[in-house]
Amino acid sequence: MSVIDVRRSHALDQAQARDAAETLARDLSRQFDVHYRWEGDVMTFKRSGVKGALNITPAELHVRLELGLMLRPFKSRIEQEIHAQLDQIIAG
Numbered sequence: 216m217s218v219i220d221v222r223r224s225h226a227l228d229q230a231q232a233r234d235a236a237e238t239l240a241r242d243l244s245r246q247f248d249v250h251y252r253w254e255g256d257v258m259t260f261k262r263s264g265v266k267g268a269l270n271i272t273p274a275e276l277h278v279r280l281e282l283g284l285m286l287r288p289f290k291s292r293i294e295q296e297i298h299a300q301l302d303q304i305i306a307g
Contacts, residue, residue: 217287219267219280219294223301229256232271235304239278240269242300247293276301 225232236258240251243260251260258269260280267280278297282290 217282217290219278219282219290219297221278221294221297221301223276223305224274225276225305226274227305229271229273232276235301236269236271236276238304239297239300243293243296246296247289276305 225235227235233256240249240258240260243249244251247262247265249260249262249265251258256271258271260267260269264283264286265280267278270277270279278301280293280297282293286293
């Protein structure tokens with residue numbers, strides 16, 4: 216199992232952080248066919264070959280994905296997209 220683990224500090228309020236997470240999730244869902252759902256302030260991701268979560272705290276967004284064998288070749292692309300989206304959202 217290959218892991219993507221991204222932590223990003225933020226100064227957003229809880230509603231802004233949740234909106235940012237929702238934007239990221241919609242984009243990942245569209246690009247990589249990842250399904251997600253909210254469980255409190257934790258968004259869980261799942262599809263065949265990938266599972267993970269995005270946890271929102273008052274100071275940090277933490278994305279952790281576990282990629283199965285078939286998605287390992289896309290690890291770099293997925294990780295780059297997460298970084299790009301978080302940079303855009305937090306700077307927003």
